[in-house]
Amino acid sequence: MIRAFVNGKIYISFKPLKVAEAIVVANEKVIYAGKSEKVQKIAKELGGEVVDLGGKTVLPGFIDSHIHLNSLGQSLKMLNLKGTRSIEELKEKLKDYAAKTSTSWILGFGWDQEELGRYPTRADLDEAVDDKPVLLYRTCFHAAVLNTKAIEIVGLEKDEDVDLETGIIRENALEKVRDVISKTLTFDDYKHFIEEGAKFVLSQGVTAVGFVSVNNKSLRALLELDSEGRLPIRVFVYLNPSLLKELKNLGLTRGVGSERVKIMGIKVLADGSLGARTAWLSKPYADAPMTGHPNISKEELEEIVREAHKLNLQMAVHAIGDKTTDMVLDVYEKFRGERNRIEHASILREDQIKRMKELGVVASVQPRFVISDWWAVKRVGKERAKWIYPFKSMLEQIVIGFGTDAPIEPVNPWETIYAAVTRGKFENVETYHYTKDERLSIEESLHGYTYGSAYIMHAENELGSLEEGKFGDFIVVDRDPFEVEEKELKNIKVLEVYVGGSKCY
Numbered sequence: 001m002i003r004a005f006v007n008g009k010i011y012i013s014f015k016p017l018k019v020a021e022a023i024v025v026a027n028e029k030v031i032y033a034g035k036s037e038k039v040q041k042i043a044k045e046l047g048g049e050v051v052d053l054g055g056k057t058v059l060p061g062f063i064d065s066h067i068h069l070n071s072l073g074q075s076l077k078m079l080n081l082k083g084t085r086s087i088e089e090l091k092e093k094l095k096d097y098a099a100k101t102s103t104s105w106i107l108g109f110g111w112d113q114e115e116l117g118r119y120p121t122r123a124d125l126d127e128a129v130d131d132k133p134v135l136l137y138r139t140c141f142h143a144a145v146l147n148t149k150a151i152e153i154v155g156l157e158k159d160e161d162v163d164l165e166t167g168i169i170r171e172n173a174l175e176k177v178r179d180v181i182s183k184t185l186t187f188d189d190y191k192h193f194i195e196e197g198a199k200f201v202l203s204q205g206v207t208a209v210g211f212v213s214v215n216n217k218s219l220r221a222l223l224e225l226d227s228e229g230r231l232p233i234r235v236f237v238y239l240n241p242s243l244l245k246e247l248k249n250l251g252l253t254r255g256v257g258s259e260r261v262k263i264m265g266i267k268v269l270a271d272g273s274l275g276a277r278t279a280w281l282s283k284p285y286a287d288a289p290m291t292g293h294p295n296i297s298k299e300e301l302e303e304i305v306r307e308a309h310k311l312n313l314q315m316a317v318h319a320i321g322d323k324t325t326d327m328v329l330d331v332y333e334k335f336r337g338e339r340n341r342i343e344h345a346s347i348l349r350e351d352q353i354k355r356m357k358e359l360g361v362v363a364s365v366q367p368r369f370v371i372s373d374w375w376a377v378k379r380v381g382k383e384r385a386k387w388i389y390p391f392k393s394m395l396e397q398i399v400i401g402f403g404t405d406a407p408i409e410p411v412n413p414w415e416t417i418y419a420a421v422t423r424g425k426f427e428n429v430e431t432y433h434y435t436k437d438e439r440l441s442i443e444e445s446l447h448g449y450t451y452g453s454a455y456i457m458h459a460e461n462e463l464g465s466l467e468e469g470k471f472g473d474f475i476v477v478d479r480d481p482f483e484v485e486e487k488e489l490k491n492i493k494v495l496e497v498y499v500g501g502s503k504c505y
Contacts, residue, residue: 001026001027001048001049001501001502002024002025002026002043002046002047002048003024003025003026003043003048003049003050003051003472003501003502004022004023004024004025004039004040004042004043004048004049004050004051005022005023005024005025005039005051005053005058006021006022006036006039006040006050006051006052006053007021007022007036007052007053007054007055008021008022008053008054008055008056008057008058008476009021009055009056009057009058009480010022010023010033010053010057010058010466010474011057011058011059011060011446011466012033012060012465012466012467013060013447013450013451013464013465013466013467014443014444014446014447014450014451014465015443015444015447015451017443018465018467020033020034020035020466021034021035021036021039022034022035022036022038022039022040023039023466023472024039024042024043024046024048025472025498025500025501026046026048026501028259028471028472028500028501028502029469029470029471029472029500030466030467030468030469030470030471030472031468031469032468033466033467033468053476056476056477056478056495057476057477057478057479057480057481058466058474058475058476058477059205059446059450059474059475059477059481060450060451060463060464060465060466060473060474060475061205061206061207061208061450061463061473061474061475061497061498061499062204062205062206062207062402062413062449062450062453062475063206063207063208063209063210063401063402063449063450063453063454063457063459063463063464064201064206064208064209064210064402064403064404064406064411064413064453065209065210065364065401065402065403065452065453065456065457066210066212066316066343066344066364066366066401066403066404066405067197067201067209067210067211067212067403067404067405067406067411068211068212068213068405068406068407068408069193069194069197069198069201069209069211069218069222069235070190070193070194070197070214070218070221071141071193071197071406071407072193072197072200072201072406072407072411073192073193073194073195073196073197073198073200074107074193074197075109075407076196076197076200078107078108078109079093079094079097079106079107079108079109079136080108080109080110081093081108081109081110081111081136082109082110082111082139083110083115084110084111084115084116085115085116087116087117087118087120087124090111090116090120090124090136091124091125091127091128092128093108094106094108094125094128094129094134094136095128095129098128098129098132098134104132104133104184105132105133105134105135105150105181105184106129106132106133106134106135107134107135107136107137107181108134108135108136108137109136109137109138109139109141109407110137110139111136111137111138111139111145112138112139112275113138114275114374114375119145119166119168120136120145121145121166121167121168122145122146122147122148122151122165122166122167123167124145125145125146125147125167126147126148129147129149130147130148130149131149132149133146133147133149133150133153134146134147134149134150135150135177135181138273138275138276139275139372139408140272140273140274140275140276140408141273141407141408142170142171142174142272142273142275142276142278143168143169143170143174143272143273143275143276143278144168144169144170144174144177145166145167145168145169146167146169146177147167148167150167150177151164151167153180154176154177154180156169156173156176156177159173160293161173161174170272170276170278171272171278171295172295182215185217187217187220187221190217190218190220190221191221191224191225193221194218194221194222194225195225195230195231198225198231198232198233198235199232200411201233201406201411202232202233202497202499202504202505203494203497203505204411204412204413204494205413205475205477205494205497206233206411206413207233207234207473207474207475207497207499208233208234208235208236208453208454208459208463208473209233209234209235209236210236210238210264210316210364210401210403210453210456210457211235211236211237211238212238212267212316212343213238213240213267213269214237214238214239214240214243214267215239215240215242215243216242216243216246219237219239219243222235222237222261223261226258226260226261231260231261232499232504233260233499234259234260234261234262234463234471234473234499235260235261235262236262236264236457236459237257237261237262237263237264238264238265238266238267238314238316239263239265239266239267240266240267241266241267241268241304244266244304244307244308244311247263247311247313248307248310248311252311253311253312254311254312254313254314254458255458263313264313264314264457264458265308265313265314265315265316265341266304266308266313266314266315267316267317267318267343268296268301268304268315268316268317268318269295269296269318270294270295270296270301270317270318270319270324270327270328271292271293271294271295271318271319271320271321271324272292272293272295272320273320274320274321274346274347274373274376274379274380275375275379277290277292277379278292278293279292279320279321279324279346279347280292280293280294280320280323280324280327281321281322281323281347281380282321282322282323282326283384285379285380286378286379286380286381286384287378287379291321291323292321292323294323294324294327298327298330298331301317301327301328301331302331302334302335305331305332305334305335305337306335309335309337314337314338314339314340314341314457314458315332315337315340315341316341316342316343316364317340317341317342317343318343318344319342319343319344319345320344320345320346320347321346321347322347322348322349322352322387325345325347325348325352326352328342329352329355329356329359329361332359332361333359336359336360338360338458339360339361339362339455339456339458340359340360340361340362341361341362341363341364341456342356342361342362342363342364343363343364344364344365344366344369344405345363345365345389345394346369346373346388346389347380347384347387347388348387348389348390348393348394349387350393353390353393353394353397353398354397356394356397356398357397357398361398362398362399362400362401362455362456363394363398363399363400363401363456364400364401364402364403364453364456365389365391365394365400365401365402365403365448366402366403366404366405366408366409366416367389367391367402367416367417367419367420367440367445368404368409368410368415368416368419369389369405369409369419370388370389370419370420370423370424370429370431370432371419371423371424371427371429372409373388373431374424374427374429374430374431375430376388376430376431377430377431377434378430382434385430385431385434385435386434386435388431388434388435389423389431389435389438390435390438391420391438391439391440392437392438392439392440393438395440395444395448399452399455399456400448400452400456401448401449401452401453401454401455401456401457402416402420402445402448402449402452402453403453404416412490413449414489414490414491414492415490416445416449417442417445417446417449417481417489417490418486418489418490420439420440420444420445420448421439421440421441421442421445421486421489422439422486422487422489423435423436423438423439425486426487442481442482442489443482446481450463450464450465451464451465452464471499471500472499472500472501473498473499473500474497474498475494475495475496475497475498476494476495476496476497476498477492477493477494477495478492478493478495479493
């Protein structure tokens with residue numbers, strides 16, 4: 001299939017900034033970009049279809065480098081507690097939701113104790129629902145609250161990550177609960193979640209994703225959807241470490257797959273979150289006498305990286321606290337892989353950025369965290385405030401790709417672009433006053449969300465721009481982002497989405 005797209009304002013790339021009137025896509029890839037007149041001539045000679053863009057703005061498709069596709073699909077039907085401002089409001093929402101759902105577990109997400117005034121408790125949940133197990137994730141998904149029924153079913157006992165009195169659980173205990181819930185889900189459930197998640201990100205203008213923390217069921221579901229032609233986006237897969245042995249037995253290495261699904265690497269969860277105070281800091285939190293803790297030992301991480309590198313798999317390690325990043329960089333220095341990744345890099349010192357450059361390490365960052373974590377300065381204190389999400393400093397030395405960590409942050413790329421450019425200026429986020437120099441330009445942000453994300457997933461020769469030879473994945477938007485005020489960036493709308501030159505939305 002050959003299609004010529006003419007009479008548009010087509011951003012071919014952002015660094016350098018290249019604009020064309022028209023492009024030709026053949027066999028899913030761009031074969032020419034230039035003037036409308038020449039493109040129409042090419043289309044006529046090759047017998048291709050001509051699509052008139054009517055002067056609209058076209059951008060390369062967004063690439064979300066860090067997303068939980070199955071959890072996103074599942075969350076579309078879960079109780080969404082984002083923006084809930086009181087415990088009473090939470091209980092009312094939970095009671096109403098439980099009355100309308102027939103699922104065996106009541107699942108919700110999005111609460112933040114900073115907005116509620118305190119942590120919700122098992123007693124709060126029991127008041128609303130006492131006949132079914134309830135799990136409500138904090139907005140970061142690194143802490144949750146359970147009702148009594150859920151605690152009894154899972155058989156939790158008090159330990160470092162479990163407070164039986166309040167029902168609050170964190171990190172490793174939360175993983176145990178997830179495992180129990182996962183066993184209630186069928187293979188078809190996973191297929192449904194992933195397909196719905198993929199359709200949703202496509203509707204937001206995202207044409208490729210880095211799907212992280214992929215388990216066995218998710219991988220099988222993803223591959224089956226691909227074989228059935230039901231996967232509308234391109235997916236780069238980062239598997240759980242538990243699948244390393246299976247990959248080794250099958251002899252699978254980085255890049256194995258199809259044009260829609262590629263196995264890329266291994267994702268490791270090395271610490272928690274700032275919100276739950278489980279991110280591992282080099283000095284105690286400013287608002288609590290603790291430093292957080294790692295979720296994995298240095299020795300365990302070394303063994304995973306060693307085995308992954310034998311298979312030429314890329315590493316992607318979640319590191320929010322600076323102490324965790326020190327540990328990860330120590331391991332990366334011993335096993336220098338090509339473009340080892342750090343996920344989030346929320347608290348990052350200047351010496352660590354320099355070290356990342358020396359080791360060839362790249363990062364997947366989530367700019368929307370800057371606004372969501374409006375309390376971040378309270379967590380780390382004013383002295384360390386300059387280390388909070390230092391995107392500009394990072395970009396000066398290393399390659400960064402953008403992601404949302406969805407369903408933790410909104411999939412909508414314009415929310416992310418807005419956050420990268422404004423850093424909470426209009427929301428009067430305290431972090432802005434200490435880190436305003438870390439704002440990115442629109443050009444830098446768009447580059448990070450396209451080429452940057454492609455690069456950190458070894459896909460820069462196929463994706464990230466609309467240059468000749470790359471896939472014709474692009475979106476049509478209602479306004480040129482370079483011609484709107486900063487405040488309006490998050491309101492840009494996606495009108496159409498094309499993957500390989502074919503209209504998918």
